[in-house]
Amino acid sequence: MVKIYTTPTCGYCQMAKHFLAERGVGYEEFDVSRDRSAAEEMVRLTGQMGVPVIIVGDEMVIGFDRPRLEGLLARGGGGSQRPRFGLKVADASRVADKFGITPVSGAVVGAVAPGSAGEQAGLRIGDVIIEVNAIKVTNAGDLERALADFTAGSWVSLVFLRDNQKRKSEVKI
Numbered sequence: 741m742v743k744i745y746t747t748p749t750c751g752y753c754q755m756a757k758h759f760l761a762e763r764g765v766g767y768e769e770f771d772v773s774r775d776r777s778a779a780e781e782m783v784r785l786t787g788q789m790g791v792p793v794i795i796v797g798d799e800m801v802i803g804f805d806r807p808r809l810e811g812l813l814a815r816g817g818g819g820s821q822r823p824r825f826g827l828k829v830a831d832a833s834r835v836a837d838k839f840g841i842t843p844v845s846g847a848v849v850g851a852v853a854p855g856s857a858g859e860q861a862g863l864r865i866g867d868v869i870i871e872v873n874a875i876k877v878t879n880a881g882d883l884e885r886a887l888a889d890f891t892a893g894s895w896v897s898l899v900f901l902r903d904n905q906k907r908k909s910e911v912k913i
Contacts, residue, residue: 742767745782745793749773752804753792759806763824764888765813825887825896825913826856831879832868844901846870847883861898861911870906871899 742760744767746753760767770778772791782793786800794801796812828851832844846868852858863869869877872886873896890896890913897910 743770743795744768745770745772745778746791747771747773750791756792756794756804756809759804759809763813824853824856825858826853827851827858827863829869829880829883831881833879844868844870845878846901847877847880849900857896857911857913861896861909862907863898863900863909864902866902867907868901869898870901871897873897 742765744753744756744760746757746769748771757767757769770782772779772782782791783789785795786793786802788802790803792804794804794809796809799812801808801812827849829847830850832846832848835848835850836844849858849863849865849867849869851865852863869883871877872883875882875886877883877886887896892913895910895912897908899906899908901907
């Protein structure tokens with residue numbers, strides 16, 4: 741579990757929480773402006789009075805240090821982190837012109853991380869994902885929700901469009 745010490749007015753705290761949430765990392769938040777014991781604990785642990793302070797496993801991160809957090813989370817310090825599919829997607833209906841595709845519903849792939857489950861599934865930039873394990877995908881949000889409940893080792897079946905042809909792929913994440 742990740743702990744994060746914050747205040748409501750801290751912009752970097754908001755960025756850190758968004759960063760963790762995007763990656764499906766569960767965290768426990770302590771508002772040090774309202775919780776005196778949490779503030780004292782933060783100072784005792786780190787010697788710091790500024791926020792955010794993020795504790796990942798036994799490691800402490802002072803401030804929003806994205807590269808350090810990514811490293812700690814990659815080593816499994818994030819607890820119940822969802823598996824990553826390695827895709828950047830957008831609503832197909834909104835970006836059809838940019839990708840030269842006929843406007844359709846679905847999630848268009850804008851980037852595929854090397855070595856990711858998305859790459860192993862054979863996805864390419866411009867593909868439009870329309871179904872995940874028999875769940876219809878009408879936009880990028882649908883895709884995120886469809887993938888959110890999978891755990892490491894799950895098989896995922898994808899239906900996608902490439903060059904107006906329907907294709908199917910399965911991959912273990």
